[in-house]
Amino acid sequence: MKAHLLVGPALALALNAxxxxxxxxxxxxxxxxCASAPDLARAVALPAGKPRGEVVRxxxxxxxxxxDVAGFKTPYVVYAIPTLANRMIDVxxxxxxxxxxxxxxxxxxxxxxxxxxxxxxxFYHRGDRVSVQFIPQEGERYILITVDPALVGTSYSAxxxxxxxxxxxxxxxxxxxxxxxTVSRGRSYHGAVLATVYDTSxxxxxxxxxxxx
Numbered sequence: 001m002k003a004h005l006l007v008g009p010a011l012a013l014a015l016n017a018x019x020x021x022x023x024x025x026x027x028x029x030x031x032x033x034c035a036s037a038p039d040l041a042r043a044v045a046l047p048a049g050k051p052r053g054e055v056v057r058x059x060x061x062x063x064x065x066x067x068d069v070a071g072f073k074t075p076y077v078v079y080a081i082p083t084l085a086n087r088m089i090d091v092x093x094x095x096x097x098x099x100x101x102x103x104x105x106x107x108x109x110x111x112x113x114x115x116x117x118x119x120x121x122x123f124y125h126r127g128d129r130v131s132v133q134f135i136p137q138e139g140e141r142y143i144l145i146t147v148d149p150a151l152v153g154t155s156y157s158a159x160x161x162x163x164x165x166x167x168x169x170x171x172x173x174x175x176x177x178x179x180x181x182t183v184s185r186g187r188s189y190h191g192a193v194l195a196t197v198y199d200t201s202x203x204x205x206x207x208x209x210x211x212x213x
Contacts, residue, residue, distance in 0.1 A: 025099035025186025027153060034066035034073050038144055040112050043078040046143075049087050049197030057094070058193045060101060067146060074147040077193045078108075081136050081143060086201040091143055092123060092131025094192035095156070101191030102151035105132055108142040115140055120148065129194045130156070145193050157184045 042065065047054040056079070064075040081089070093101030106117045118132045 022097045023099060023190070025188035026190040027186055027188065029066075029073055029075075029147075029189045031066040031073050031075070034068040036068055037112060038067060038076055038078050038108075038142075039065060040078060040108075040142060043080040043142055045080045046082050046089070046195055046197050048082050048084055049199040051199050051201075053090070053196040053198050056195045056197075058195075060192060061190050064190075069146065069149075072149045074149070075189060077145045079143040079145070079195055081141055082197060084199075086199060088133060088135050088198040088200050089143070089195060090126065090129075090131050090133045090198070091145065091193070091195040092126070092129045093145075094129050094194050095125070095185065096191060098185055099188035099191055100130065100156040100185045101193060102148045102154075102156070102187040103130065103132075103193065104146045104148040106144045106146075107134070107136075107140045108144055109139050110141045112142065114144075120150070131194065143195070147189055151187050152189075154187050155184045156187055 044056065044058060046056055058077050060075050060077065064077070067074055067076045079091070081087075091103070091105055093103040103123070104117070106114045109115050115137075118134060122132045123130055124132075
């Protein structure tokens with residue numbers, strides 16, 4: 001008798017796939033009446049942040065507002081940057097079971113005008129997302145996340161690593177081996193945007209031990 005048991009990440013993916021339907025990639029976008037500029041009143045306020053990070057996840061779906069950027073229609077999310085010193089922000093698109101949100105990220109001023117656009121070569125795979133990290137500069141107030149038009153219609157591939165344990169007989173003789181599988185996901189207009197705020201303030205100096213008399 002031979003049985004296979006998946007543990008670790010592979011088991012989690014298998015259980016999630018059985019428990020809930022996996023949202024597919026949305027590779028075409030038919031929004032109409034898209035705005036020419038983001039509505040800053042809809043900005044989601046980011047938290048103050050923590051040393052290990054504080055996360056905000058925003059779903060992108062058919063109810064998400066859209067922009068028309070030089071003829072390219074895209075859903076968008078706006079975050080309000082916390083007005084605190086010593087903050088670092090990681091923002092990008094979530095990698096899900098069957099799709100990945102391909103983000104383009106710009107930093108806006110208080111008037112909504114772009115102050116800088118973060119280049120594509122600064123985006124990396126970081127755990128559950130493809131993201132970029134930056135330290136807010138003076139005058140920067142909002143983060144605008146849209147779909148990167150250069151990535152529409154392509155796929156995102158990554159190697160998923162799990163563990164396979166094989167048993168022969170009734171628990172007699174077994175071996176464990178790593179399982180690496182290349183998983184391809186469609187880059188999707190729908191998905192989720194993730195932002196994490198880190199508090200990078202220096203830790204206060206520890207007080208010297210007081211002498212007991």
